[in-house]
Every structure is written in structure tokens, then in C-alpha cells.
Amino acid sequence: MAEHYDAQAVETKWQQRWEQQGAYQVDNDDPRPSYYVLCMYPYPSGPAHQGHIRNYTFGDLLVRQRTMQGYAVLSPIGFDSFGLPAENAAIKTGTHPRLYTEARIEELKSSLKRLGASYDWRREIRSHDPLYMRWNQLIFQKFLDAGLAYRKNAPVNWCPGCQTVLANEQVLADGTCERSGDVVVKRDLEQWFFRITDYADVLLDELDGLHWPERVKTMQRNWIGRSEGAEFELRVDGRDDEEAIRVFTTRPDTSFGMTFVVLAPEHPLVDRITTDDRRLEVEAFVERVRHESDIERQSSEAPLERRGVFTGAHAINPFTGKPVPVFLADYVLITYGTGAIMAVPGQDQRDWDFATAFDLPIIRTVEPPVDWVDGPYLGDGPAVNSDWLDGLPVAQAKAKAIDWLESQGIGERKVNYRLRDWLLSRQRYWGCPIPVVHCPIDGIVKVPEDQLPVLLPDDVEFRPTGESPLRYHAGFLYTTCPKCGGPAERETDTMDTFVDSSWYFERFCDPWTTSEPIDMEAATRWMAVDQYIGGIEHAILHLLYARFYTRALGDLGLAPVDVREPFVRLFTQGMITMDGSKMSKSRGNLVAPEHYFDGVGADALRLFHLFVGPPADDFDWAEQTDQMIEGCHRFLGRLWRLGIRAVDRVELVEREPTESDLEMEKETHRLIDRVSSDFDRWSYNTAVAAAMEFVNAVYRRIQSPDAARRESVDFAVDSLLLLLAPMAPHITAELWERRHPGSPSVHTQAWPVADPAQVKVDVVTMVVQLxxxxxxxxxxxAGIGESDAIDLVQADPKVVKAIAGRSVKRVIARPPGLVNLVV
RNA sequence: GCCCGGAUGGCGGAACAGGCAGACGCGAUGGUCUCAAACACCAUUGGAGGCAACUCCAUGCGGGUUCGAUUCCCGCUCCGGGCACCA
Structure with a gap:
């Protein structure tokens, strides 16, 4: 009776052995060529969920394959351990966020170990580790020195649910918080910002060279939102130059068609230029808009007549020298451009609508096509009604208009971005404190470097008041000014957790160094990350911030300056959903991996995640899913019996290779070729399918009446084990050890390479079409020529019968695959 | 509204450069083993017709290009995602 496949025993054995041997530790002086594989480090919310399993299975596969290919593979892992859920749990249950978080980390860590994922655990980073906090704070101070971090009072996004401000990136398109779903409101607050806009153009330009999904690059391009145009001044009729209105436009070529000007209601000139007879109405309008939230204002469905108001003032169009009326409208934003626009209804939809509503003139300055019906024309065409621009196509007219503005000294070329500076301060406890004090005499003063990190006090009370517990903690709050020694208050805001995740991948290169945040030598060796793997949900936030940080750190001499981009290649895996919605704790639709570890085993679960579909596609967890996982387990059972040479007690024979034995060897080479190329194109599902198909074929051969040659079968099975090692690491390790006692582990063997001569097929099926x-x-x-193929086809009895005497008009021959006869 | 994906059997999916549609797995049906079951194994499995050889239909819908289209082009429908007064 052959020993059956016991996943528990095999997996426990190997996990223990890998841990004891430190099998996945990689030293910085490893002589092999470097390869850096990284999965986005997780927020520790408890045991792993299926999304984690999928993510870390893909990563682990690559780590193991690259290792077999001869690389020193850096594969670190850590935990994004600051964040709101721990603090909310503290308010609810009274457990301290640190204890809560660390318990969750242990659970998640256990899951990852049971998955059999290979990490250099010595390099583990936790964001809340005081050593990491120290460097996080030091980097902040360097940014402060460099003017990259600053403080300003601004209307900011306040989430009443999270009781903190949010970055623009954390507010969804419908105006709700990406985390809690509450409607975000505007509040004027003094906040900390990173000057990411300084890097807007490079962050945009350098996207081109990245091997990232086009979708993600597009999302970042849209988010940065570069637009090129001109900025220029319009004198207000009867006023001096001080009160000129600056406008930004992407269409300076259409300036002759400007028939009015619109200011944002918050524009500083509103009060000064409004005429007395219009003042009451204008003030009422400004007042009304001020009381609307951003979402109300943006989603306003009020009729256009109510969304704007005439100020009574007129501005002089510098191109025509003629006055045009100045309006206010809620759709003009004070936060973009100059907060004022020139309106050209002939070439802009909103201006057209506004002009129609207020009965303002419309002048076309670009000739629309002859069949143009109505409405603004946004396309290219010759300029009309534009004096010295007439006849020029849009691009040339733009350039000429800008040249003219510059020659007149009233305007210039200008680029604007949609991207705003990154608001990083949070009014919460469980985050990294911002390391400054506020001194009534010296203002903002950095906490001296030798006093870093500023730690979070443990003895705080978590109350649902909405204010950070740090504000009530006298011991934390009251301090002395490092400069003058007088009484001062500590900053009680903490950093957005996206700060922590913006440089952890650089710290992984040498997480031990105590003299600097990033060890230059180590980072030079390992950076950039060769393959980064994570969820599409981080397409903008994390991936943009990390790119900004990498550049800024390089520019400040804190990281290798030649590492301009952190992630060379990015892979975004599909989501696991259930009934179409995201799996999450709050929805209560988590399917715990532990259940499968205890049952079919980690290898079967890994194989399932690889097999179920293209890695980039979403997968909906459904009724049949368990049975599919069972199927993967069944396959491993078949592999097991092959591996221990116990397929239905079939005896393999020693003999000179027969035709069939040689064919199996060729099939083996083809499998090696297939799996290797499938891996290279992230097609794991077809790689698994090919392995299954191969196992079926080997079974058929050894169970056939003339059996199979031992040597050929051994080559087939050993190759199979090597190819499956990155996918199902435990069972392959066990079988390899049994088959090759005393030999090094399957995971340190060389990745197999197919013999091209063997991959070629000599007989193919030629399709004959009529x-x-x-x-x-x-x-x-396989080497058949065109004329031979045609002869063969025309001699075929089936073909002769089908043609039935009709004459062949044309022959398309694509030997050896196909011949098509046209009759 | 704009941009980007996607739609293939009962289900997940395959077809990599325009050339055998449905690989592989799940499910289903029948069988072998068994006292019986579980496990395992074998066979069949897109639909319709036919005893059968075989025929017809079929990759969301409608057109087109081509000897030939799941694949390319045009026009729709539905689903998913991103952006959305950004001047």
C-alpha cells in the first residue's frame, strides 16, 4: 500500500526546516546578481485573507523562480502597522493600539508562514517600530529644511467619521472618504503639506519609461493633470493695473472670441471691482456659495442663471481692446489656475452654456467643419474672426498668441497641474508624530536629532471625542523649546500612514543601520525594486507618493541619487470578490485561508490561486470554488503518486528508448519551454494547465500496455518537480528529497532549460479547408513544402469527394499548418 | 460626458502574429473497484438533427475587410473601473 499524500505532514516539515535553516536569508554581499521582488507590505488586520494569499503567492513564485535562475533575490516583508482601525478598536474595546496591532501582526505572520512564502524575516519592518519612526521623523525634518514640508492654513478635507483631515487623494469622486464612506466637508485648518507639486512634471514625464500597466500610468497622468497654456492680465475698465485680473487658459488662440470673464466667488478682487448697483446681489451670491460644501457645489443642478452673477465691472480684452462683462460663477475654482477665466463660448461647452443662459454674445474663432450643427466647436481648424490669427490652425495660433502676449508684457506661457500638495498631517494618535514643537517665541522648531524619535506616550485615554488623545496628554503636549528653553507645545498631529510606506522599500535594503535612514551602499546594490506586486487600489495614492519620496530622498542625498524611480516593473493583481463586491471584514464575507491550510494544504490553495484565471483579472469567490480547490488537491495527489513511483503499482522498465519514450522526452522539453514562457508573461493559469496536461500524458504512457522506460519517466517527473517548485514549494521539496536523497533542495536547483532541438515537433496536423x-x-x-502539401491535399480521398468535380479556383497554402482550397 | 478594460459551454477559463473554437479544471452523466460507501480510476459531456458516416448552428448584437475573423475595422448593447465643472 503506497503512502498517500499528507499535505499537513509535508508542509509542517518543510516550513520548520526552512525556518531553522534561514533558507531565504540573503546577505548584502551575496556575489550572485541581484533581483529585488516586493509585494506591497500589508496593513495587519488579522489573519491573511484570500487577496493576501493571491498577492503573496504571485510574489513567492517569482522569488523562487529567480532564485533557481541564479539570482540573489531580496524578498523582504513588513507591516504597515500604523493606522486608524487599531485606534478605533482601542476606542471600542480599550485595548491599546500597540498591543492590538502586534497581536494582529502575529496572526498575519502565521498565515504567511503557513503559506510557505519565502521571506528574509530578519529584515522585517514595522512602521510603528521606534527605530523606523526615528528615521521617518528625521526624513520629515530634512524635508522641512529643504522647504519640501511646510505648514499652511487652507480649506482642507475633513472626514467626520475618521475625525481627521484627508489628502485629496483619499477623497473619492463622489466627495466621500475612501475609508469610512462619510461625506467629506471643507474646514479651514492649519496643516502640514509636502511639496509634491514641485515634482509634478518629472512624475508625469518619467511615467513613460516604466514597465507598468498602461491603466495605472493613465490614472497617474490624469491625476497629475498637466495642462499647457498661457496666463495673462486683463485690465478692469476704469481701474488701475493693481486691480488687473489674471486668467489662465489652454486656448490663447481663441482670445478674440472672449465675450466675458468669470471669477471664482472667493476671488480676492471680487469686493473691489463690484459696482455699487450690483453689490447686494453679488454679496448674496458669494454668501450662498460659501455655505455649500464642495460636493454640493460640484454636483449642483441648479439652473445656470442661478449659478453665476454679474459684477457690474468690465475687463478689457487685450486682443481686441474691447470691454467684456465680468461675472462670478460657482464652477470656477479658486484652487486651480488663477481662480479666473476668460470665457470663449464658441470653443468651450461650459462657456457656451453660460453665455446662452445669460444671453451673452458668441463669437466663433475656429472655423467648424461644414456639416457642423450647433454648439461649441473644440476641434482643429483655421482661425476666424481673429484679425492677425486668421487662417492659422490651432497649434500655430496658440504659439503666435502667446508670443504676442509676451511681446506686450502682459502674459506668458504657463503650465498648470491638477495635482495639489500632499496634506500629510492627521489629528490621530496611532501614527508617527511630527517631530516639531511650537514655541511662542521661535515659532516652529525641530526636535533635536539626538532626541528622536518622538515617541507616542502609552498612558493615554481613548475617548470618542474626535480629538487626538495627544492633545489631552500634558506630559506629551507641554515641553520646552529646544532653541530658547522657554515653554512650548509639542505638535500633536501625526503623519499620514502613506508617509511610512513611501520609503520602506529602501529601508529593506539594510534595515539594521543605525546611522542613517537608508544605507547608501545597500540601496545602491538592491534598488530599484525589479518587480513590485500589489493591488490596483494603490494606483494613485501609494505609488505616486513613493515615486515622489524616492526622488526627493535622492535629491536630498538621503538615498542613491541615480535611483530615480522606485519600481521598475509593477504588476497589479486582480481583486477577489464575492457576489461582485470586495471581500472584507466589515462585509463579513471573508473566506479564511487557515481552513484550507488545515484541509487540502497551502500548496493546493496556492495552485488554485495560480490556476483559476489570469492573475490580473478579478475573481469572484463562488459556490464551486471549494470544488476547484479540491481539484487542485487531487492533481497534487496524482503528482505525489508519480513522484513516489506508486502509480497503480506500475513497474517501469529498463530498456533502449522506444519511439514512445523519446516522444515523452520531447514532451518534457516542450513543457519546460511552455512553463518558462508562461511565467515570463504572467500566465500562471496556463502554466498550471500545461503541467496538468503533462501529468495526464505521463500517466497514459506508463499505464499503456508497453509501459515506459524508467529513465524517460524520471526525466519527466524530475523536470516537472523543478517547474512546479515555485508554485507548490512543499510537495516538490518533499518529493525531490525522496527521489534524490542527499541532494540539495529542489529550490536551490537550477531552473531547467529546454533543448530547442527537442522542442521542435516533427509531425503536425495540417488542416485542410474548403x-x-x-x-x-x-x-x-513539419518541414513539408508548399507544393508537396498541395499534392497531398489534392490526393486525399475526402478532399476529392468534397470537391465533387468542381474546379479549384485558388489555393492558399500555409504549410505545415493549413491548406485552403477555394472552389 | 470623457478615457480605459471586458463579454467565449452549466461554471472558472484556453486559443501567444488572422488559420482545427472550447486546452486545463470544476460540475454533470454513465461505468470499474467495493458487501456498501469514501478515495481512486475509466468513458462521455457546446447546441440541434441523425442508427450511423455525417450535417447544420454557435465566441454579446448589426455591418465590413479577407480565401479564412473569438482575433482587424465601423456602428450599437450590456457589465466593470478611472476621471469628471481643472478653464
Whole structure:
């Protein structure tokens, strides 16, 4: 009776052995060529969920394959351990966020170990580790020195649910918080910002060179939102130059068609230019808009007549010298451009609508096509009604208009971005404190470097008041000014957790160094990350911030300056959903991996995640999913019996290779070729399918009446184990050890390489078509020539019968695959 | 509204450069083993017709290009995602 496949025993054995041997530790002086694989470090919310399993299975596969290919693979892991859920749990249950978080980390860590994922655990980073906090704070101070971090009072996004401000990136398109779903409101607050806009153009330009999904690059391009145009001044009729209105436009070529000007209601000139007869109405309008939230204002469905108001003032269009009326409208934003626009209804939809509503003139300055019906024309065409621009296409007219503005000294070329500076301060406890004090005499003063990190006090009370517990903690709050020694208050805001995740991948290169945040030598060796793997949900936030940080750190001499981009290649895996919605703790639709570890085993679960579909596609967890996982387990059972040479007690024979034995060897080479190329193109599902198909074929051969040659079968099975090692690491390690006692682990063997001569097939099935429809198939030699193929086809009895005497008009021969006869 | 994906059997999916549609797995049906079951194994499995050889239909819908289209082009429908007064 052959020993059956016991996943528990095998997996426990190997996990223990890997841990004891430190099998996945990689030293910085490893002589092999470097390869850095990284999965986005997780927020520790408890045991792993299926999304984690999927993510870390893909990563682990690559780590193991690259290791077999001869690389020193850096594969670190850590925990994004600051964040709101721990603090909310503290308010609810009274457990301290640190204890809560560390318990969750242990659970998640256990899951990852049971998955059999290979990490250099010595390099583990936790964001809340005082050593990491120290460097996080030091980097902040360097940014402060460099003017990259600053403080300003601004209307900011306040989430009443999270009781903190949010970055623009954390507010969804519908105006709700990406985390809690509450409607975000505007509040004027003094906040900390990072000057990410300084890097807007490079962050945009350098996207081109990245091997990232096009979708993600597009999302970042849209988010940065570069627009090129001109900025220029319009004198207000009857006023001096001090009160000129600056406008930004992407269409300076259409300036002759400007028939009015619109200011944002918050524009500083509103009060000064409004005429007395219009003042009451204007003030009422400004007042009304001020009381609207951003979402109300943006989603306003009020009729246009109510969304704007005439100020009574007129501005002089510098191109025509003629006055045009100045309006206010809620759709003009004070936060973009100059907060004022020139309106050209002939070439802009909103201006057209506004002009129609207020009965303002419309002048076309670009000739629309002859069949143009109505409405603003946004396309290219010759300029009209534009004096010295007439006849020029849009691009040339733009350039000429800008040249003119510059020659007149009233305007210039200008680029604007949609991207705003990154608001990083949070009014919460469980985050990294911002390391400054506020002194009534010296203002903002950095906490001296030798006093870093500023730690979070443990003895705080978590109350649902909405204010950070740090504000009530006298011991933390009251301090002395490092400069003058007088009484001062500590900053009680903490950093956005996206700060922590913006440089952890650089710290992984040498997480031990105590003299600087990033060890230059180590980072030079390992950076950039060769392959980064994570969820699409981080397409903008994390991936943009990390790119900004990498550049800024390089520019400040804190990281290798030649590492301009952190992630060379990015892979975004699909989501696991259930009934179409995201799996999450709050929805209560988590399917715990532990259940499968205890049952079919980690290898079967890994194989399932690889097999179920393209890694980039979403997968909906459904009724049949368990049975599919069972199927993967069944496959491993078949592999097991092959591996221990116990397939139905079949005896393999020693003999000179027969035709069939040689064919199996060729199939083996083809499998090696197939799996290798499938891996290279992230097609794990087809790689698994090929392995299954191969196992079926080997079974058929050894169970056939003339059996199979031992040597050929051994080559087939050993190759199979090597190819499956990155996918199902435990069972392959066990079988390899049993088959090769005393040999090094399967995971340190060289990745197999197919012999190209063996990959080639010599007999192929040639499809014979009649008028494009399949008529028959003929086995032919792979090297068959065109005329031989045609002769063969025309001699085929089936073909002769099908043609039935009709004349062949045309022959399309694509030997050896196909011949098509047209009759 | 704009941009980007996607739609293939009962289900997940395959077809990599325009050339055999449905690989592989799940499910289903029948069988072998068993006292019986579980496990395992074998066979069949897109639909319709036919005893059968075989025929017809079929990759969301409608057109087109081509000897030949799941694949390319045009026009729709539905689903998913991103952006959305950004001047």
C-alpha cells in the first residue's frame, strides 16, 4: 500500500526546516546578481485573507523562480502597522493600539508562514517600530529644511467619521472618504503639506519609461493633470493695473472670441471691482456659495442663471481692446489656475452654456467643419474672426498668441497641474508624530536629532471625542523649546500612514543601520525594486507618493541619487470578490485561508490561486470554488503518486528508448519551454494547465500496455518537480528529497532549460479547408513544402469527394499548418 | 460626458502574429473497484438533427475587410473601473 499524500505532514516539515535553516536569508554581499521582488507590505488586520494569499503567492513564485535562475533575490516583508482601525478598536474595546496591532501582526505572520512564502524575516519592518519612526521623523525634518514640508492654513478635507483631515487623494469622486464612506466637508485648518507639486512634471514625464500597466500610468497622468497654456492680465475698465485680473487658459488662440470673464466667488478682487448697483446681489451670491460644501457645489443642478452673477465691472480684452462683462460663477475654482477665466463660448461647452443662459454674445474663432450643427466647436481648424490669427490652425495660433502676449508684457506661457500638495498631517494618535514643537517665541522648531524619535506616550485615554488623545496628554503636549528653553507645545498631529510606506522599500535594503535612514551602499546594490506586486487600489495614492519620496530622498542625498524611480516593473493583481463586491471584514464575507491550510494544504490553495484565471483579472469567490480547490488537491495527489513511483503499482522498465519514450522526452522539453514562457508573461493559469496536461500524458504512457522506460519517466517527473517548485514549494521539496536523497533542495536547483532541438515537433496536423471551412486533417512532416502539401491535399480521398468535380479556383497554402482550397 | 478594460459551454477559463473554437479544471452523466460507501480510476459531456458516416448552428448584437475573423475595422448593447465643472 503506497503512502498517500499528507499535505499537513509535508508542509509542517518543510516550513520548520526552512525556518531553522534561514533558507531565504540573503546577505548584502551575496556575489550572485541581484533581483529585488516586493509585494506591497500589508496593513495587519488579522489573519491573511484570500487577496493576501493571491498577492503573496504571485510574489513567492517569482522569488523562487529567480532564485533557481541564479539570482540573489531580496524578498523582504513588513507591516504597515500604523493606522486608524487599531485606534478605533482601542476606542471600542480599550485595548491599546500597540498591543492590538502586534497581536494582529502575529496572526498575519502565521498565515504567511503557513503559506510557505519565502521571506528574509530578519529584515522585517514595522512602521510603528521606534527605530523606523526615528528615521521617518528625521526624513520629515530634512524635508522641512529643504522647504519640501511646510505648514499652511487652507480649506482642507475633513472626514467626520475618521475625525481627521484627508489628502485629496483619499477623497473619492463622489466627495466621500475612501475609508469610512462619510461625506467629506471643507474646514479651514492649519496643516502640514509636502511639496509634491514641485515634482509634478518629472512624475508625469518619467511615467513613460516604466514597465507598468498602461491603466495605472493613465490614472497617474490624469491625476497629475498637466495642462499647457498661457496666463495673462486683463485690465478692469476704469481701474488701475493693481486691480488687473489674471486668467489662465489652454486656448490663447481663441482670445478674440472672449465675450466675458468669470471669477471664482472667493476671488480676492471680487469686493473691489463690484459696482455699487450690483453689490447686494453679488454679496448674496458669494454668501450662498460659501455655505455649500464642495460636493454640493460640484454636483449642483441648479439652473445656470442661478449659478453665476454679474459684477457690474468690465475687463478689457487685450486682443481686441474691447470691454467684456465680468461675472462670478460657482464652477470656477479658486484652487486651480488663477481662480479666473476668460470665457470663449464658441470653443468651450461650459462657456457656451453660460453665455446662452445669460444671453451673452458668441463669437466663433475656429472655423467648424461644414456639416457642423450647433454648439461649441473644440476641434482643429483655421482661425476666424481673429484679425492677425486668421487662417492659422490651432497649434500655430496658440504659439503666435502667446508670443504676442509676451511681446506686450502682459502674459506668458504657463503650465498648470491638477495635482495639489500632499496634506500629510492627521489629528490621530496611532501614527508617527511630527517631530516639531511650537514655541511662542521661535515659532516652529525641530526636535533635536539626538532626541528622536518622538515617541507616542502609552498612558493615554481613548475617548470618542474626535480629538487626538495627544492633545489631552500634558506630559506629551507641554515641553520646552529646544532653541530658547522657554515653554512650548509639542505638535500633536501625526503623519499620514502613506508617509511610512513611501520609503520602506529602501529601508529593506539594510534595515539594521543605525546611522542613517537608508544605507547608501545597500540601496545602491538592491534598488530599484525589479518587480513590485500589489493591488490596483494603490494606483494613485501609494505609488505616486513613493515615486515622489524616492526622488526627493535622492535629491536630498538621503538615498542613491541615480535611483530615480522606485519600481521598475509593477504588476497589479486582480481583486477577489464575492457576489461582485470586495471581500472584507466589515462585509463579513471573508473566506479564511487557515481552513484550507488545515484541509487540502497551502500548496493546493496556492495552485488554485495560480490556476483559476489570469492573475490580473478579478475573481469572484463562488459556490464551486471549494470544488476547484479540491481539484487542485487531487492533481497534487496524482503528482505525489508519480513522484513516489506508486502509480497503480506500475513497474517501469529498463530498456533502449522506444519511439514512445523519446516522444515523452520531447514532451518534457516542450513543457519546460511552455512553463518558462508562461511565467515570463504572467500566465500562471496556463502554466498550471500545461503541467496538468503533462501529468495526464505521463500517466497514459506508463499505464499503456508497453509501459515506459524508467529513465524517460524520471526525466519527466524530475523536470516537472523543478517547474512546479515555485508554485507548490512543499510537495516538490518533499518529493525531490525522496527521489534524490542527499541532494540539495529542489529550490536551490537550477531552473531547467529546454533543448530547442527537442522542442521542435516533427509531425503536425495540417488542416485542410474548403472555402475556409474545415474539411479534413492530414498528418504531415513539419518541414513539408508548399507544393508537396498541395499534392497531398489534392490526393486525399475526402478532399476529392468534397470537391465533387468542381474546379479549384485558388489555393492558399500555409504549410505545415493549413491548406485552403477555394472552389 | 470623457478615457480605459471586458463579454467565449452549466461554471472558472484556453486559443501567444488572422488559420482545427472550447486546452486545463470544476460540475454533470454513465461505468470499474467495493458487501456498501469514501478515495481512486475509466468513458462521455457546446447546441440541434441523425442508427450511423455525417450535417447544420454557435465566441454579446448589426455591418465590413479577407480565401479564412473569438482575433482587424465601423456602428450599437450590456457589465466593470478611472476621471469628471481643472478653464
Amino acid at each position: 472555402n475556409g471551412k474545415v474539411c479534413t486533417r492530414i498528418e504531415v512532416g
